[in-house]
Amino acid sequence: xxxxxxxxxxMLNSNGPxxxxxxxxxxxxxxVIGVVLLLSLDWVSALIALGLELLLLPFVGVAPRKLxxxxxxxxxxxxxxxxxxxxxxxxxxxLLWQAGPWHITTASVSLAIAITLRVLAIGLPGIVLFAxxxxxxxxxxxxxxxxxxxxxxxxxxxxxxxVSLMAEDWRxxxxxxxxxxxxxxxxxxxxxxxxxSQGFALLVLSVRRGSVLATAMEARxxxxxxxxxxxxxxxxxxxxxxxxxxxxxxxxxxLATSLLSGAWNFVVS
Amino acid sequence: xxxxxxxxxGAHVSAxxxxxxxxxxxxPTFTHLDLEILPGERVLLLGASGSGKSTLAAGLAGVLGxxxxxxxxxxxxxxxxxxxxxxxVGLVLQxxxxxxxxxxxxDDVAFGCENLGIPQxxxxxxxxxxxxxxGLNLPLDRSTSQLxxxxxxxxxxxxxxxxxxxxxxxxxxxxxxxxxxxxEIRAAVEAVARDTDATLVIVEHRVDVWxxxxxxxxxLDSDGTVLRDGSPAEVLEGARDRLTDAGIWLPEPSALNLIxxxxxxxxxxxxxxxLLQTTMLAxxxxxxxxxxxxxLSLAVxxxxxxxxxxxxxxGKSTLAxxxxGLLAPLAGSVTAADRLAAGTRHPEPxxxxxxxxxxxxxxxxxxxEHQFLTGTVRDELLVGPRALNRRATSQIQDAHHxxxxxxxxxxxxSHLSGxxxxxxxxxxxxxxxxATALATAPRVLILDEPTFGQDARTWAELVAxxxxxxxxxxxxxxxxxxxxxxxxxxxxxxxxxxxxxxxRAEEVL
Numbered sequence: 080x081x082x083x084x085x086x087x088x089x090m091l092n093s094n095g096p097x098x099x100x101x102x103x104x105x106x107x108x109x110x111v112i113g114v115v116l117l118l119s120l121d122w123v124s125a126l127i128a129l130g131l132e133l134l135l136l137p138f139v140g141v142a143p144r145k146l147x148x149x150x151x152x153x154x155x156x157x158x159x160x161x162x163x164x165x166x167x168x169x170x171x172x173x174l175l176w177q178a179g180p181w182h183i184t185t186a187s188v189s190l191a192i193a194i195t196l197r198v199l200a201i202g203l204p205g206i207v208l209f210a211x212x213x214x215x216x217x218x219x220x221x222x223x224x225x226x227x228x229x230x231x232x233x234x235x236x237x238x239x240x241x242v243s244l245m246a247e248d249w250r251x252x253x254x255x256x257x258x259x260x261x262x263x264x265x266x267x268x269x270x271x272x273x274x275x276s277q278g279f280a281l282l283v284l285s286v287r288r289g290s291v292l293a294t295a296m297e298a299r300x301x302x303x304x305x306x307x308x309x310x311x312x313x314x315x316x317x318x319x320x321x322x323x324x325x326x327x328x329x330x331x332x333x334l335a336t337s338l339l340s341g342a343w344n345f346v347v348s
Numbered sequence: 349x350x351x352x353x354x355x356x357x358g359a360h361v362s363a364x365x366x367x368x369x370x371x372x373x374x375x376p377t378f379t380h381l382d383l384e385i386l387p388g389e390r391v392l393l394l395g396a397s398g399s400g401k402s403t404l405a406a407g408l409a410g411v412l413g414x415x416x417x418x419x420x421x422x423x424x425x426x427x428x429x430x431x432x433x434x435x436x437v438g439l440v441l442q443x444x445x446x447x448x449x450x451x452x453x454x455d456d457v458a459f460g461c462e463n464l465g466i467p468q469x470x471x472x473x474x475x476x477x478x479x480x481x482x483g484l485n486l487p488l489d490r491s492t493s494q495l496x497x498x499x500x501x502x503x504x505x506x507x508x509x510x511x512x513x514x515x516x517x518x519x520x521x522x523x524x525x526x527x528x529x530x531x532e533i534r535a536a537v538e539a540v541a542r543d544t545d546a547t548l549v550i551v552e553h554r555v556d557v558w559x560x561x562x563x564x565x566x567x568l569d570s571d572g573t574v575l576r577d578g579s580p581a582e583v584l585e586g587a588r589d590r591l592t593d594a595g596i597w598l599p600e601p602s603a604l605n606l607i608x609x610x611x612x613x614x615x616x617x618x619x620x621x622x623l624l625q626t627t628m629l630a631x632x633x634x635x636x637x638x639x640x641x642x643x644l645s646l647a648v649x650x651x652x653x654x655x656x657x658x659x660x661x662x663g664k665s666t667l668a669x670x671x672x673g674l675l676a677p678l679a680g681s682v683t684a685a686d687r688l689a690a691g692t693r694h695p696e697p698x699x700x701x702x703x704x705x706x707x708x709x710x711x712x713x714x715x716x717e718h719q720f721l722t723g724t725v726r727d728e729l730l731v732g733p734r735a736l737n738r739r740a741t742s743q744i745q746d747a748h749h750x751x752x753x754x755x756x757x758x759x760x761x762s763h764l765s766g767x768x769x770x771x772x773x774x775x776x777x778x779x780x781x782x783a784t785a786l787a788t789a790p791r792v793l794i795l796d797e798p799t800f801g802q803d804a805r806t807w808a809e810l811v812a813x814x815x816x817x818x819x820x821x822x823x824x825x826x827x828x829x830x831x832x833x834x835x836x837x838x839x840x841x842x843x844x845x846x847x848x849x850x851x852r853a854e855e856v857l
Contacts, residue, residue, distance in 0.1 A: 213451070214451060215450060215451050215452060215455055236450065236451075237449050237450070239451075240448065240449075240450070240451060240492075240493075243493070244445065248718070251713065251715070251718040252718055254669060254674040254675065254713075254718075255711075255713055255718040255719045256702070256721070257674055257702045257705065258672060258674055258702075258705060258710070258711040258713070258719070259702075259706075259719060259721060259731055259732060259735070259784065260702050260703045260705065260706040260731070260732050260735035260736065260788070261702065261721065261731065261735055262702030263701050263702040263703050276721075280721075283770070284717055284718075287717070287770070288445075288446050291441065291443060291446040291447065292446050292447065292449065294406070294411050294439075294441070295439075295441060295446065295447035295449060295504070296449055296459075297411050298409050298410075298411050298437075298438065298439035298508075299438070299449070299459055299460035299463060299507060299508070299511065300434040300435045300460055300463035300464050300511065301459070301463045302463075303434045303435070303463060303464075305434075305435075305463065305464055305465040306465050307462055307463055307465060308461075308462050308465050308466055308467060308468055308471070309462060309468060310454075310455065310458035310461065310462050310468060310471045310472065310475075311455070312468065
């Protein structure tokens with residue numbers, strides 16, 4: 080019998096290559112890309128990073144439709160971030176258009192493009208890497224490799240499972256309020272009052288669920304003084320190191336191109 | 349698998365002058381309890397609703413927090429305080445949903461072993477053995493959220509077994525399950541009893557499920573003292589009446605059968621046109637747009653009880669919510685008769701205002717906690733009447749209070765009128781949620797598992813109350829797993845099939 084369980088991600092039910100990469104390798108790679116891109120506000124580095132990420136996207140092993148569902152929020156949000164920069168960004172260069180408080184200049188155009196690309200270039204790897212990570216694997220890695228306190232990590236892991244129950248609770252609370260005759264009332268004040276009291280009810284319910292779960296965990300010796308063992312060993316292999324290396328390389332290429340082209344502008348200066 | 353066979357010896361349990369009072373209660377739950385349970389005994393722990401069965405179970409499992417109440421005396425496991433005996437005792441709770449700990453089946457079963465510091469090489473054989481023992485033959489990486497209620501309970505039992513405990517405590521393990529789930533868990537416990545020498549303590553209302561399996565029955569009185577103690581046959585002998593009075597469900601409850609046959613043998617009601625009607629109705633969550641049940645054409649008649657039965661996941665609760673004008677149908681319609689819809693702007697209950705529902709269609713939710721809005725039991729009963737009559741004169745308010753008192757009396761909740769609804773026992777919460785719906789006297793009453801968690805006495809009183817409502821001309825629709833309730837009251841029974849959207853996990857294999 081093998082003692083090591085290599086677990087496919089149950090959230091995605093996919094055996095894509097990313098599911099086997101250690102969660103911490105994914106975390107470090109995404110963090111390196113994110114930090115480097117946050118240091119400058121030019122569009123060259125963001126464009127290079129995004130271009131490379133898009134080239135890699137077909138190889139992550141997630142079906143295109145699923146990928147689209149995962150990424151839709153950021154694809155929709157990024158242009159809005161750009162748009163607000165375009166309209167309200169610091170003026171500079173030639174004035175292109177003006178109406179009331181809004182003004183568009185050549186500087187704000189290039190900044191808007193840089194922001195849009197940047198949000199995408201930072202968000203895309205973050206979302207893809209996080210979505211292909213099983214929470215249990217992440218908890219194992221955090222507790223075993225980074226030695227975070229197991230009580231904290233496992234408590235958080237168990238709490239994640241409760242989130243889906245909270246959505247259902249919220250729905251039932253809304254229906255129950257209507258059934259009890261207190262679901263009427265229009266206008267923002269009534270809506271706000273309802274939202275507040277229902278939110279409080281949800282909180283109470285969640286605490287109760289949580290305490291039952293805590294009892295169940297305690298009954299299985301969670302929180303005892305016995306040193307804990309791990310059913311799954313989280314290992315950081317050379318492949319994981321290579322994965323981090325690839326992330327560093329991607330960030331480095333973006334940085335170098337930007338520096339060489341002279342577009343790099345350090346945000347803290 | 350020989351080396352993996354659980355070989356732990358059963359634990360010796362003893363209560364020595366054990367007293368316990370919850371911090372929030374004036375009366376102690378137990379006063380000077382003395383009890384000895386020998387290794388390997390299989391004990392059924394019975395008692396009326398609120399007699400402290402679950403408290404004793406939690407105490408034995410060592411999860412009764414020292415800060416939750418005042419304790420005297422000792423609860424010992426092989427001579428050691430139960431709190432210090434982590435891993436020697438395993439506990440299965442009644443709610444399948446809230447005791448699943450991790451995301452994957454294998455990890456969940458392994459959880460206890462990890463906490464006990466079992467070496468990894470030994471954990472996985474234990475996990476496989478435990479899952480086999482409870483008959484849960486599924487891949488270890490299967491998601492726990494896909495399991496049915498019965499499977500979740502067996503998973504919890506497997507998680508306990510993997511720890512190789514000397515004592516296994518089951519606190520109403522079948523309470524939330526459909527008959528198929530009850531059968532599953534009973535078979536699993538039987539296999540475990542055969543397989544290990546562990547001492548077994550089962551707290552239950554459903555006596556008949558366990559009667560043949562246990563070697564000893566302990567009956568608690570409502571004040572926490574031991575009423576009867578002995579082999580199943582001894583406990584029954586000459587004490588039937590006394591046990592029935594205490595609200596204990598007996599294997600063949602003669603008094604109950606009398607109620608059931610008296611109520612059930614009434615003449616068929618005169619035909620009347622329905623109050624609510626559905627045509628080609630499909631119900632389900634709008635988010636997934638997947639029908640839980642479809643092509644339903646039902647007629648809800650006044651002065652009749654309409655039972656909706658079927659396995660977990662067949663869409664019974666969704667149907668109830670749709671009938672109650674709370675959920676939009678996925679297809680087809682729910683239409684109210686003119687005499688029910690009079691005063692509203694639309695024949696479909698879904699379009700009614702929240703207040704307009706109160707006197708027309710009442711709904712008792714599956715989980716009472718979702719329905720409670722106030723801080724005391726009594727206020728809970730005034731919510732509906734107040735919403736109906738927001739500028740009520742003091743005279744009308746007095747009437748509301750009288751009605752509330754009447755309902756509290758009727759449902760044995762008077763002594764709890766000042767208590768917070770959340771602090772009630774499972775059975776009491778259920779009765780309170782029924783009372784809140786009755787407070788505005790709706791002509792159609794829709795009940796989702798109304799008899800859940802009742803002892804024999806409160807069950808009989810609920811059934812008598814429903815019968816009375818029926819004879820007053822109310823229409824009752826009840827979703828239920830309770831075969832006795834169907835036998836006693838149902839004039840019409842609709843049986844929903846299995847959910848086609850999500851087959852049970854085992855069938856996928």
